Amino acid sequence: MLEMQIVELIVVTLIVKLIVMQWYPPIQRSLQGILCIVIGSGIGAYMNPTKEGVITAIIASGFAFYGGELIQAFKGVAKDAEEIDDIILSRIKK
Numbered sequence: 001m002l003e004m005q006i007v008e009l010i011v012v013t014l015i016v017k018l019i020v021m022q023w024y025p026p027i028q029r030s031l032q033g034i035l036c037i038v039i040g041s042g043i044g045a046y047m048n049p050t051k052e053g054v055i056t057a058i059i060a061s062g063f064a065f066y067g068g069e070l071i072q073a074f075k076g077v078a079k080d081a082e083e084i085d086d087i088i089l090s091r092i093k094k
Contacts, residue, residue: 005044005047005048006056006060008047009040009043009044009047009057009060009061009064010060010061010063011064012039012040012043013036013037013039013040013060013061013064013065014064016036016039016040017032017036017064017065020032020035020036032065033062033065033066036061036064036065037058037061037062037065040057040058040060040061040062040064041054041057041058041061043057044056044057044058044060044061045057
């Protein structure tokens, strides 16, 4: 049940994103993101009015808007963590 709600929330947020991207006069990208996250959070709070429901809605709507950028950021953090791990292991072996 929760998985379906998350999928529905992501789809709604993506639709809102497409609408605000085509708005005239253009809306600043940061305001588009805030608008999508606020609308997604409101819908999520309506669907599941618990703390976990609102947090899940914020994460899902943020992912719907910034998906590609978030994935790249996580990959960058993972790469940096691997490099730090390699440095620590090389110093321990010495």
